[in-house]
Amino acid sequence: MQIHEVEGNNMRDALERARSVHGDGAIVLTHRSARDGGVTLAVADGTPGGARELEHLRSEARGLLGKRRAPSRRRPRAPGTEDVERVMRATGASQVLIDRVAEAVAGRLPEGTHPLDLAAEEIGLVFPVAKARRTPGTTSVFAFVGHTGVGKTTSIAKLGARFVRAGKRVALATIDAGSVGAVERLRAYGEILRAPVFALRDAAQLALELDFLAGIDVVLLDTTGDLARDTREIGELREVLSRTQANVTVETYLVLSAVGSLAALDGVTSATRDLQPAGCVITKLDETPVPTPALEHAMHVRLPIAFLSDGPDIARNFHRATADTFADLILRGKIS
Ligand SMILES: Nc1nc2c(ncn2[C@@H]2O[C@H](COP(=O)(O)OP(=O)(O)OP(=O)(O)O)[C@@H](O)[C@H]2O)c(=O)[nH]1
Ligand SMILES: [Mg+2]
CATH class of the missing domain: 3.40.50.300 (P-loop containing nucleotide triphosphate hydrolases)
Structure with missing residues (x-):
């Protein structure tokens, strides 16, 4: 079982990121908050065998986070994606979503398209649309x-x-x-x-x-x-x-x-x-x-x-x- 660090803009954001990266079974061992609200979690990617193992993991996780600098809410961005991050933050997007869209945009930027147009395309892929399911005669x-x-x-x-x-x-x-x-x-x-x-x-x-x-x-x-x-x-x-x-x-x-x-x-x-x-x-x-x-x-x-x-x-x-x-x-x- 491994211990991973997960950073987020706030607790909810960090938990969402932990879940999306390490799955629903990830266990939060400990966390650390920064003055600007950013949160770092230490999570285990599985279920510990018992209370002793859990305590051992926790103390290891506390040692790990104790050595780290406070997390920063601002992560370095690929050039050209700053606008995407700014507008998405303004509409309340989570850090996980911002990262996903910004990374997809950064990977395609040489296409010469405007970053916001690329972001719009990526957003269109992320959200589920309900299909109309009417059966004739019913x-x-x-x-x-x-x-x-x-x-x-x-x-x-x-x-x-x-x-x-x-x-x-x-x-x-x-x-x-x-x-x-x-x-x-x-x-x-x-x-x-x-x-x-x-x-x-x-x-x-x-x-x-x-x-x-x-x-x-x-x-x-x-x-x-x-x-x-x-x-x-x-x-x-x-x-x-x-x-x-x-x-x-x-x-x-x-x-x-x-x-x-x-x-x-x-x-x-x-x-x-x-x-x-x-x-x-x-x-x-x-x-x-x-x-x-x-x-x-x-x-x-x-x-x-x-x-x-x-x-x-x-x-x-x-x-x-x-x-x-x-x-x-x-x-x-x-x-x-
Ligand atoms: N601004 C705005 N108002 C809305 C919107 N949808 C509904 N409303 C208003 O919200 C109020 C409540 O809407 P209703 O449709 O009565 O809500 P409801 O869920 O049926 O409410 P209950 O029957 O009391 O449970 C009404 O004044 C609506 O005109 C919307 O998208 N935007
Ligand atoms: Mg009603």
């Missing part, structure tokens, strides 16, 4: 799950409008029937879209509407923001449908706010893991100059990104996630 239920106020209902209206424009037959449904005004708001969107609206007691009730659903391509299902309840209900709906109806599929999409904390992003992701979400929508990108952490969160948890929302307007502020929109956000902080 009804797709897309359930939108996320913390209260992140933009679930608004995203449903926006996506509904896209499907209607594409000639799909859309229905809206909600299990948020108890919240003041929730059903009325969905009905108002239903009127605009000329789409039927179901206020459901619970999600499994949707399985009783099978005759009706046979004529519908897409049901957009709104939820309450109570993640435990929403997860349970979507699980039950899937269960009932799997027994009764092969032509209806249920996919979950997480709605993640770009202004939410990393703890909130982690929380919704782990609370809904059992539903195996097909992808996510990242909202409120207009409300922060640092949109990259939310995108990186999706990348770390291997959650494909389906749509990006940069304002409340139903018609204008909803974009399919693409390599170009990721590059816009990470290099310019907003979608052009």
Whole structure:
């Protein structure tokens, strides 16, 4: 078993780097912080045989870090990549992502292309895009799950409008029937879209509407923001449908706010893991100059990104996630 040093801009950054270089099984033995916030970790690339070996590794690691100078947040850069680092830092990119993009750019610079264009190409390769998976002749239920106020209902209206424009037959449904005004708001969107609206007691009730659903391509299902309840209900709906109806599929999409904390992003992701979400929508990108952490969160948890929302307007502020929109956000902080 070997001890490795891993430097990062801060603790989270160093941990991400340790995980990406040495794998999920790497063990942090000790760490050292510098005055500018930089962190150096000493990590072991495996599981120690027992407490004695762990203690031995720890003392070796402490000796190793004790001899080192404090880590510096500024690493030397290949000429031409300074702009890439500067703009990515401004949008909140982690050191791991900056290094990955800057190294790819440095390796290709003799091509004579502008470093930011090369960076845009590399960014396009890094982030997972959710593929639309509609099977003709079936009804797709897309359930939108996320913390209260992140933009679930608004995203449903926006996506509904896209499907209607594409000639799909859309229905809206909600299990948020108890919240003041929730059903009325969905009905108002239903009127605009000329789409039927179901206020459901619970999600499994949707399985009783099978005759009706046979004529519908897409049901957009709104939820309450109570993640435990929403997860349970979507699980039950899937269960009932799997027994009764092969032509209806249920996919979950997480709605993640770009202004939410990393703890909130982690929380919704782990609370809904059992539903195996097909992808996510990242909202409120207009409300922060640092949109990259939310995108990186999706990348770390291997959650494909389906749509990006940069304002409340139903018609204008909803974009399919693409390599170009990721590059816009990470290099310019907003979608052009
Ligand atoms: N600036 C901005 N506002 C947004 C965006 N998406 C939604 N909103 C606004 O955020 C507020 C909450 O949006 P909702 O769609 O009601 O959120 P929700 O997740 O359904 O909320 P609950 O039903 O209370 O759980 C509304 O005022 C929306 O107009 C966005 O991308 N940018
Ligand atoms: Mg809502």
